[in-house]
Amino acid sequence: xxxxxxxxxxxxxxxxxxxxxxxxxxxxxxxxxxxxxxxxxxxxxxxxxxxxxxxxxxxxxxxxxxxxxxxxxxxxxxxxxxxxxxxxxxxxxxxxxxxxxxxxxxxxxxxxxxxxxxxxxxxxxxxxxxxxxxxxxxxxxxxxxxxxxxxxxxxxxxxxxxxxxxxxxxxxxxxxxxxxxxxxxxxxxxxxxxxxxxxxxxxxxxxxxxxxxxxxxxxxxxxxxxxxxxxxxxxxxxxxxxxxxxxxxxxxxxxxxxxxxxxxxxxxxxxxxxxxxxxxxxxxxxxxxxxxxxxxxxxxxxxxxxxxxxxxxxxxxxxxxxxxxxxxxxxxxxxxxxxxxxxxxxxxxxxxxxxxxxxxxxxxxxxxxxxxxxxxxxxxxxxxxxxxxxxxxxxxxxxxxxxxxxxxxxxxxxxxxxxxxxxxxxxxxxxxxxxxxxxxxxxxxxxxxxxxxxxxxxxxxxxxxxx
Numbered sequence: 001x002x003x004x005x006x007x008x009x010x011x012x013x014x015x016x017x018x019x020x021x022x023x024x025x026x027x028x029x030x031x032x033x034x035x036x037x038x039x040x041x042x043x044x045x046x047x048x049x050x051x052x053x054x055x056x057x058x059x060x061x062x063x064x065x066x067x068x069x070x071x072x073x074x075x076x077x078x079x080x081x082x083x084x085x086x087x088x089x090x091x092x093x094x095x096x097x098x099x100x101x102x103x104x105x106x107x108x109x110x111x112x113x114x115x116x117x118x119x120x121x122x123x124x125x126x127x128x129x130x131x132x133x134x135x136x137x138x139x140x141x142x143x144x145x146x147x148x149x150x151x152x153x154x155x156x157x158x159x160x161x162x163x164x165x166x167x168x169x170x171x172x173x174x175x176x177x178x179x180x181x182x183x184x185x186x187x188x189x190x191x192x193x194x195x196x197x198x199x200x201x202x203x204x205x206x207x208x209x210x211x212x213x214x215x216x217x218x219x220x221x222x223x224x225x226x227x228x229x230x231x232x233x234x235x236x237x238x239x240x241x242x243x244x245x246x247x248x249x250x251x252x253x254x255x256x257x258x259x260x261x262x263x264x265x266x267x268x269x270x271x272x273x274x275x276x277x278x279x280x281x282x283x284x285x286x287x288x289x290x291x292x293x294x295x296x297x298x299x300x301x302x303x304x305x306x307x308x309x310x311x312x313x314x315x316x317x318x319x320x321x322x323x324x325x326x327x328x329x330x331x332x333x334x335x336x337x338x339x340x341x342x343x344x345x346x347x348x349x350x351x352x353x354x355x356x357x358x359x360x361x362x363x364x365x366x367x368x369x370x371x372x373x374x375x376x377x378x379x380x381x382x383x384x385x386x387x388x389x390x391x392x393x394x395x396x397x398x399x400x401x402x403x404x405x406x407x408x409x410x411x412x413x414x415x416x417x418x419x420x421x422x423x424x425x426x427x428x429x430x431x432x433x434x435x436x437x438x439x440x441x442x443x444x445x446x447x448x449x450x451x452x453x454x455x456x457x458x459x460x461x462x463x464x465x466x467x
Contacts, residue, residue, distance in 0.1 A: 032089045036336050040094050041080050043129040045073045047122065048098070050225040051205055052113055060116065060215050065109040072106040073098070094126070095119050116215040117208055120239040120327045124204035127335060129226065131248050134342045135197050141349040142190040142255070146183050146467050148356040153179035154460050157453045160438045161276065161366035162375055169373030172438040175366060177451040180459050182262060187463070189255040196251050200244035203228040207238035210326040240326040242316070245338050249313040252345045256306040259348050263303040266355065267296050275365045280358035283351065298351050305344040312337035370438040374403045374413055379435040379444065388427035398425045412436075 049070050056066035076098055079085040091097045103110040157176035162169045203223035206213065212235040219231035232238040269276035270284075283298040315337045319330055377399050384395035401424050406413050414436040421428045434440055446452040449459070 028089065031092060033093045033332050033335075034087050034089055034091065034097060036339065037094045037123075037126075038080075038087055038097070039335075039339060040123075040126040040130055041098065042077065043126040043133075044094050044098055044122070045077050047125045047129065047205060047226065048113055049073055050222045051117060053225065054218055054222045055112070055115055055215075057221065058216050058218055060217070061112045065112050068106040068109040069102070069113050072102045072110065075105060076101050093119075093123075095122055116213040116217050117205060118210075118239075120209050121204045121207040121235075124207070124239055124241070125226070127242075127338075128200060128204060128244055131244050131338065132197060132200060134338075135193050135200075135248060135251075138252075138255075138342075138345065138349070139190055139193045139197075141346060141353070142186050142193065143467060145349055145353045145356070146186050146190070146463070148353050149179045149183045149186070150460055150463055150467065152176075152356060152361070153183065153456065156361060156363070157456045157460070159361065159363045159366060160370045160442055162370045162372065163451070169369070169375050171378055172370045172375050172441045173445075173451040174442050174453060174456060175361060175363075176453065176456045176460070177442075180456060180463075182258070183459075183463055185258045185261075186255070189251065189258060192251045192254065196244070196247045199247060201229040202232045203230070204232050204238045204241075206231060207235035210236050210239050236326045240323065240328075240331075242320055242331060242334050245334055246313070246316055246320070248338060249309070249316055249341055252341045253306075253310050253313045256309040256345055256348060259352055260303045260306040262352060263299040266299040266359075267303070270294075270296050270299075274369070276362055276369070278360040278362060279355065280360070282358060283355045298355060302348045302351055305348050308344050309341045312341040367438065371412060374406060376413055376436050376438060376441045377403050379441045380413060380432065382444075383432055383435045384425070384427070387429075387431065388425070390425075390427070 052061070052066050052069040052073075055061040056063050076085065079101075085101070087097055088100070091100050099110065099113070102113065153176040155176075156179065157174060159175040160172055161175045161178065163171050163173035163178070203219065203226055205222050205226070206217050206219035223229070223231045232241075266277065266279070268274055270279050279294065279296055279299075284294050284296055316334055319333050323330055380402060381392065381395040381399040384390045384398055385392050388395075390398065402413065402416065402421060405420060405424070406416055409416070414433060418428070418430055421432065435444065442451050442453065444452065446455055449455065
């Protein structure tokens with residue numbers, strides 16, 4: 001967005017005679033931001049109404065002029081909402097487009113609106129309001145995604161599946177427990193969103209160009225009117241701060257990474273080789289040439305959008321990294337990345353929420369896979385420690401020999417005869433078979449946060465009370 005300083009060239013005649021000759025087409029192209037910052041129109045009008053109301057309250061402008069300004073701004077809001085408003089590149093940005101239209105509607109009173117403010121604090125306000133509203137939408141969307149996982153976790157608290165490390169079968173877990181892992185991840189994302197809102201909940205308006213103003217304004221009044229906790233405390237930092245945008249992008253990048261990990265699992269699990277889930281037609285597509293195909297396109301696109309969000313974060317970090325205080329025109333390049341990332345994240349969360357609610361869980365395939373790869377071997381080692389009194393390292397060695405025997409015979413651990421187990425270690429009794437099934441394995445994991453169905457249900461209850 002254009003800077004309010006006298007150094008900025010403009011074709012806008014509202015600046016006065018000094019800039020009577022306009023820039024050439026290249027300057028207009030690089031300088032104009034109305035193509036994207038018109039997205040901030042509602043925030044700009046809201047901020048201007050609060051500013052005008054405060055100016056009148058402080059006796060800086062008359063009540064009559066304030067009423068004209070507010071009425072004119074309300075008219076402009078209606079025009080933009082209805083699509084009747086004509087945006088002009090000649091007027092550079094959303095602020096000057098609205099101000100020019102206001103002058104056409106109410107005459108000289110429009111010129112009083114810009115008293116005690118600059119485009120520098122004006123754009124900081126508009127952008128901060130927009131980001132705050134987007135964070136609030138993200139918080140709501142994440143709450144919906146968490147709710148979808150809680151429902152599936154409760155439904156499948158007893159559904160056994162393989163747990164993986166290195167994408168290799170490790171130990172049996174329940175699908176409910178796996179769902180609750182994502183509840184934790186997206187719960188942290190929501191906490192980061194809430195922290196970001198708290199960090200940015202300060203009003204920039206009144207900082208003016210960079211030094212504040214000599215007019216007797218009431219910044220606490222405008223902060224309250226605009227829903228901020230308080231005004232910012234340093235005018236130089238206020239107009240040059242884009243931490244709130246960087247924090248939004250940071251939060252978005254982490255959340256998108258979590259969504260991408262989930263998308264990867266959906267892609268893998270929906271393959272015929274795994275067959276753990278079946279996607280609904282609403283979130284998959286067919287092949288143009290292979291009629292048997294059902295492609296997880298929605299999940300793949302969620303996975304891909306993480307690259308866009310991460311790119312936006314890196315782009316804005318790079319824009320800001322070398323800027324001296326206070327405002328520089330470089331900061332006009334701060335918005336498109338945030339707008340794009342917000343749209344990508346919003347769509348990705350909505351798509352994933354829909355997929356989780358619609359997906360069919362193939363519990364039979366999960367259970368069959370849960371026992372593969374000798375996934376209850378750790379349970380055998382634990383039993384040897386608990387029941388036979390072996391040191392864990394010795395139990396680990398014994399279990400390795402048992403696994404080797406099962407591999408040699410081509411059977412599961414539970415299918416090995418007791419005599420052959422006792423030939424490896426005489427302390428083994430027939431009670432060991434009580435821990436070698438996948439159901440017994442998951443039921444035994446009752447430590448806090450463990451995969452036992454009873455523990456999963458406790459965690460579901462804890463989250464439902466807080467979601």
